[in-house]
Amino acid sequence: MPIFQKDSVQYGDTEINYTVTRSKERNTIGITVCGPMVEVSVPSGMKLATIQPFVVKKGAWIVQKLDHARHQKPIYPSILESGTSIRLLGRQYQLRFLPAVDRRASLDVSARQIQIYLPPGGKTKMGQKLIKALLRKELEKFLPDTLEKYSSILKIPVPSIQVRDLGNRWGSCTSSGKLLFHWLLATQSLDFIDSVVAHEICHLIEPKHSPKFKKMLVKLRLNT
Numbered sequence: 001m002p003i004f005q006k007d008s009v010q011y012g013d014t015e016i017n018y019t020v021t022r023s024k025e026r027n028t029i030g031i032t033v034c035g036p037m038v039e040v041s042v043p044s045g046m047k048l049a050t051i052q053p054f055v056v057k058k059g060a061w062i063v064q065k066l067d068h069a070r071h072q073k074p075i076y077p078s079i080l081e082s083g084t085s086i087r088l089l090g091r092q093y094q095l096r097f098l099p100a101v102d103r104r105a106s107l108d109v110s111a112r113q114i115q116i117y118l119p120p121g122g123k124t125k126m127g128q129k130l131i132k133a134l135l136r137k138e139l140e141k142f143l144p145d146t147l148e149k150y151s152s153i154l155k156i157p158v159p160s161i162q163v164r165d166l167g168n169r170w171g172s173c174t175s176s177g178k179l180l181f182h183w184l185l186a187t188q189s190l191d192f193i194d195s196v197v198a199h200e201i202c203h204l205i206e207p208k209h210s211p212k213f214k215k216m217l218v219k220l221r222l223n224t
C-alpha cells in the first residue's frame, strides 16, 4: 500500500480532493485543511473504503474551511505605531518609528524589525506609504520563482504579473493572461501566497472553478 495517495469524494456539489498519508504510528484518522489542500492522515493499513465515509462525514467542516481560505479578505493593521507587528513573507517584524536625521523619510529592514525614519512632523501616512512600497517590492521579488515552478508543471510560458491594490481579492487574472496580486499578499504565510499563485495560474488555462480546474490545482500543490 502506498504511503502517499490521492483520492476524492463527493460532498453535495463539491468534489473534495485530498491526499492520504499513512503512518505506522497512527491509530486514528486525522484531517487537516491547509489553504486549498486537504490532508488525511491514517493508520498504515487502512483502506480507502474506510477513509472515504469518514471524509464525507467531515464534509461540511472541510468545505467551510476551504471556502474560508478562498474568501479571507486582505486586511491591513489599522494602527501603525512603534511595536505594531506585521508579517512579511511569512516572517514576523516589529515596526519602529524613529526620527530621520537627514530629514528624509526612509525605511530599514533588519532581522526582526522594520525601522521607519520620519522627518520632524512626519506623518504616519508617510510611514504607511513606505511600508506599502516595501511589501510590494518584496512580493514582486518573491513571486517569479513560484510562477516559474508552476508554469513549468503546466507547460505554459511564465505569465507577466502586476502587484497592486485589488480591493477585497488576493489575486485575479486578466483576459490578456496577466496575473494580478494584492500587495497585502506579502503579509500572508508562504503557503497561502503559494496557494493564491497556484489558483490564479490555473485560471490561465481554465477560467471556471470546474472539476478540471480543481484537479489542476491539486496537481500543482502536490508537486511542491
Ligand SMILES: [Zn+2]
Pocket (backbone or CB within 6 Å): 199, 203, 209
Ligand atoms: Zn478562482
